[in-house]
Amino acid sequence: MVTSVMPTYGRIDIAFERGEGPYLYSTDGRRFLDFATGIATNSLGHAHPKLVTAIADQAAKLMHVSNLYRIPEQEALADKLVATSFADTVFFCNSGAESLEGSIKVARRYQFHVGQPQRTKIICCNHSFHGRTLGTLSATDKEAYREGFGPRVQGFTHVAFGNLNEMRDAAAAEDAAAILVEPVQGEGGIFVATPEYLRALREIADEFGLMLVFDEVQCGMGRTGRLWAHEWAGIAPDIMATAKGLGGGFPVGAVMASEKAASGMKPGLHGSTYGGNPLAMVAAKTVLDVVSEPAFLEHVEKTAASLCGKLERIAGKHSSVIEEVRGAGLLIGLKCRVPAGDLQTALREQQGMLTVGAGENVLRVLPPLTIDESHVSEAVEKIDAACAGLARHAA
């Protein structure tokens, strides 16, 4: 008999009842070091006092009103996102997939607006993940996710991530509208775009009149040590999708765009009932206030350098278990020589530490951005011990 919760997930048999900073406490009394963070979402850890207070205070005042009216909390968050990024204007939604849907609409509408309505094709990359709606499934490079869900939404094509020749050829097509890339690919297996690649994408988009769209749903909001991952390359997209870490655990997404990119958008062309409600806006503004502080981002960068350095040493010591450490900032992948799921299970069941799987036999290490050196040491000891156990087992 089917479970009352539709069985769309392969779930691990643990339930949590509360969290505090980087720790989660399960209903059966165990404590876990949470380096999964709800998949790069609990950016401030659990029960961050500022976020808890902001949400509780706002919930007691006003949760939802509708975009039929002005929403001052929305204007405040949009102002701050604009002030701290390339963007001139922001549309709010509730999830990553919606932020991609909105980004794709803005990109296509721009081409329509400038008299190029035939330009509808979105050029995406191999290993990409952009969400599970019918539209974003077509942008995602994973056939298994689409099987049995009817005709594929048209207007998407894929090229090899990092391959500029393939990208140029696709961009030269008459129907090309936009390039859509994750500056750091997450679900696909932690593949980091080089700054040179991102700069070349900017040039190709300009040369052929395409919109450059970055999906920073996972890699944005401070995770790489800059507020937005593309800042490392010194260039800006025309449009950017963000979500996950934006709300620190509260569901919220945003489509961020330059004035030019959004020039085709007019009242009535896009909308969301919940998008930009006062409660979500206050949550995200609170997270952004914390994360956008230069000292906070410096802390992320320093902590990430320390964690990565130590993980490199573990990988060297246990080369039969870990092949490579890769990633950017606190978006880290351990490419495994054993099944990545075995390392994930050993960490969880023997060491009390949570991580997340990714494509290409990679284990993702996604701590809260608020961790300090003591949590780095704790994590590294656990990974060392788990690797030692697996290496012994394999020998």
Ligand SMILES: *Cc1c(COP(=O)(O)O)cnc(C)c1O
């Ligand atoms: C998670 C993710 C999405 C989809 O976000 P949802 O909130 O699950 O819809 C899109 N793009 C990237 C890069 C992601 O990591």
